[in-house]
Amino acid sequence: MSESQVLVEAQGLAKRFGDFEAVKDLSFSVKRGEVVGVLGPNGAGKTTTMRMLTGYLEPSAGKACIGGLDVSKERLKAQTMLGYLPENAPLYDEMMVIDYLNFVADIRKVDPSNRQAKLRTICERCGLMEVLGKDVGHLSKGYRQRVGLAQALLHDPDLLILDEPTSGLDPNQIIEIRKLIKELGQDKTVLLSTHILPEVQATCDRILIISNGKLVADDTPEALTQGESGAVIQVVVKSPAASQEEAARLQELFERVKGVGRVESQEGEGNGTLGFRLTAQGNCDPRAELFGCAVEHELVLLNMNKERASLEDTFRNLTLGEGGSHE
Amino acid sequence: MSNICAIAKRELRGYFDSPVAYIVVIAFLLISGWMLFSSLFIMGRADLRPFFSPSPFSPSMLLVILSAAVTMKLVAEERKTGTLEMLTTMPIKDYEVVFGKFLAGFSLLASALLLTAAYAITVAGLGELDWGPVISGYLGLLLFSGSLVAIGIMCSTWTSNQIVAFIVAFILGAGLYYIYWLQFFLPEFLAPIAEYISVSFHLDNMARGVIDSRDVLYYLTLTAGSLFLAVRSLEQQHA
Numbered sequence: 001m002s003e004s005q006v007l008v009e010a011q012g013l014a015k016r017f018g019d020f021e022a023v024k025d026l027s028f029s030v031k032r033g034e035v036v037g038v039l040g041p042n043g044a045g046k047t048t049t050m051r052m053l054t055g056y057l058e059p060s061a062g063k064a065c066i067g068g069l070d071v072s073k074e075r076l077k078a079q080t081m082l083g084y085l086p087e088n089a090p091l092y093d094e095m096m097v098i099d100y101l102n103f104v105a106d107i108r109k110v111d112p113s114n115r116q117a118k119l120r121t122i123c124e125r126c127g128l129m130e131v132l133g134k135d136v137g138h139l140s141k142g143y144r145q146r147v148g149l150a151q152a153l154l155h156d157p158d159l160l161i162l163d164e165p166t167s168g169l170d171p172n173q174i175i176e177i178r179k180l181i182k183e184l185g186q187d188k189t190v191l192l193s194t195h196i197l198p199e200v201q202a203t204c205d206r207i208l209i210i211s212n213g214k215l216v217a218d219d220t221p222e223a224l225t226q227g228e229s230g231a232v233i234q235v236v237v238k239s240p241a242a243s244q245e246e247a248a249r250l251q252e253l254f255e256r257v258k259g260v261g262r263v264e265s266q267e268g269e270g271n272g273t274l275g276f277r278l279t280a281q282g283n284c285d286p287r288a289e290l291f292g293c294a295v296e297h298e299l300v301l302l303n304m305n306k307e308r309a310s311l312e313d314t315f316r317n318l319t320l321g322e323g324g325s326h327e
Numbered sequence: 328m329s330n331i332c333a334i335a336k337r338e339l340r341g342y343f344d345s346p347v348a349y350i351v352v353i354a355f356l357l358i359s360g361w362m363l364f365s366s367l368f369i370m371g372r373a374d375l376r377p378f379f380s381p382s383p384f385s386p387s388m389l390l391v392i393l394s395a396a397v398t399m400k401l402v403a404e405e406r407k408t409g410t411l412e413m414l415t416t417m418p419i420k421d422y423e424v425v426f427g428k429f430l431a432g433f434s435l436l437a438s439a440l441l442l443t444a445a446y447a448i449t450v451a452g453l454g455e456l457d458w459g460p461v462i463s464g465y466l467g468l469l470l471f472s473g474s475l476v477a478i479g480i481m482c483s484t485w486t487s488n489q490i491v492a493f494i495v496a497f498i499l500g501a502g503l504y505y506i507y508w509l510q511f512f513l514p515e516f517l518a519p520i521a522e523y524i525s526v527s528f529h530l531d532n533m534a535r536g537v538i539d540s541r542d543v544l545y546y547l548t549l550t551a552g553s554l555f556l557a558v559r560s561l562e563q564q565h566a
Contacts, residue, residue, distance in 0.1 A: 054416040058565045076418040084416045090409030094341060106333035107417050151413075 007032045007159055007189050008053065012062030015048050015213075022048040023213040025062070030206075032158070035185040037200030038193040040210035041319050046193040047087060049210065050163050053191070054084045066159060080108075083152030087163040089144045093137030097128060097147055100136055101154065108155035118154070126150040126180065142173035149180065160184060162192040166199060178203055197311045201225075211319040224314045232307045233278040233287065238300035240272050247274050250299070254278060257293050259286030273302060330419045334427025335434070338401065342435050351393050355439040359386035363446055373454030375447055379464030379534035381527035383508065386443075390436065390472050391504050395496035397435055398479025399489045401428040402561070407487040411564070421561040425480060425554055432476040440468055460536030467533025470546035471526055475500050477553035484560040500526075507531075 008030035209217035268275040342348035405411040482496035507527035
């Protein structure tokens with residue numbers, strides 16, 4: 001991996017607000033062309049991290065580099081390389097969409113000779129043609145978000161930083177914005193934050209999970225769903241009594257099976273059945289042992305089904321793990 | 328420079344797309360016109376002194392209020408709605424933001440002031456008018472408005488609440504204005520200081536037709552100092 005391929009680099013980034021450490025010693029890098037999702041519970045430090053990358057906040061320690069330029073030392077130069085959409089798309093409500101985009105084009109020094117063509121391409125791409133003459137304040141949230149994206153794209157930046165681009169949108173709008181981000185990801189590097197898990201699975205090549213201001217995972221969505229938490233096995237057993245005691249007895253029994261980690265009791269498939277949710281340890285597949293155990297104790301297995309751990313599980317494990325459950 | 332123009336252009340459009348600009352200009356023309364002509368006919372002399380010289384109730388006092396009104400939202404509202412974050416993540420320097428906004432606020436008040444030239448022309452038609460004090464009076468009022476707009480912008484960078492920005496700017500402006508008359512109640516050693524820091528004292532000199540570099544320098548220093556503090560306050564948001 002050559003140096004020029006790294007577009008964003010955070011080295012030991014930290015941000016302190018008084019006594020509160022919002023971000024602690026965060027290091028990661030994003031290569032050119034990647035679409036990276038920053039995931040974390042609310043208040044994990046996602047927005048603070050993005051604000052440091054965009055030059056809005058000065059890091060308390062460490063440094064952020066965009067295209068090899070230190071953001072705090074060469075803020076203006078680094079900022080020409082990125083387009084940023086803060087959370088909730090803060091825009092000038094009293095301006096018309098076209099006036100607003102022209103204003104941004106002025107500040108972004110978009111060449112006046114081909115500005116009209118450029119504005120047109122971007123408005124078409126973001127689906128803004130029919131609202132150009134409307135006041136920004138009168139737009140729906142979905143359109144606001146598109147204006148925010150258009151604003152970030154005007155100067156054709158290498159890097160797009162999007163803070164919760166789909167928050168507050170309805171399901172149709174979410175799908176549209178996601179589609180747009182995916183299209184943009186084909187020729188731009190995108191760093192987006194979210195706390196919506198399917199979103200990163202749908203759009204990102206790589207996921208960074210931040211919890212309590214620390215980086216707890218940095219991997220592809222596939223790797224994270226296979227991750228250390230192991231596979232989940234759903235088991236349904238026939239049990240005419242289906243009592244609490246019976247369930248507790250079986251739970252204990254399954255916990256002793258080799259390769260099984262956690263066992264949780266759950267809904268069965270109706271009367272006379274008991275359901276369990278087992279988490280395998282590491283990369284084990286304990287299904288053979290489970291079957292052996294069932295035979296040995298004369299249990300009737302109705303269903304045994306291995307699932308991949310969902311990103312939700314990985315996320316919960318990583319963010320609730322290390323004393324992260326303060327909320 | 329182009330960034331300063333872009334910011335100033337946007338703010339000026341904002342003034343003229345909303346009723347703000349019209350209210351400010353019309354209110355200033357009506358009230359200052361009434362103030363001028365009501366005393367003009369009592370005095371029976373073609374003299375614009377009542378228009379330029381500061382008094383507890385004069386066009387310049389009106390400018391103290393209007394400058395706080397036109398500047399209160401300039402930064403405070405951007406801070407509140409989050410557009411300031413958007414703006415500072417674009418390649419633009421903090422001083423360009425402040426100076427652009429200053430130019431917009433100042434241009435609005437300056438255009439209201441220049442429209443009152445119609446009054447000067449009217450008065451000149453009524454009798455022999457000495458144009459010297461008129462020119463120095465206008466220069467004085469322009470410098471005076473500039474420093475008050477700068478104070479207003481400084482106050483607007485301190486808060487995300489427009490009303491707070493207005494009240495603080497008004498208190499500072501009115502304080503610097505009225506301290507000229509309060510000096511008589513102050514201990515003897517404080518009186519010259521109070522006189523010197525008062526915006527009215529320097530305006531009074533210029534209204535009499537005296538263009539003294541000390542008065543000009545006072546206004547320029549006040550303007551530059553306030554704008555400098557406004558830039559510093561904007562820089563604080565990165566901390």
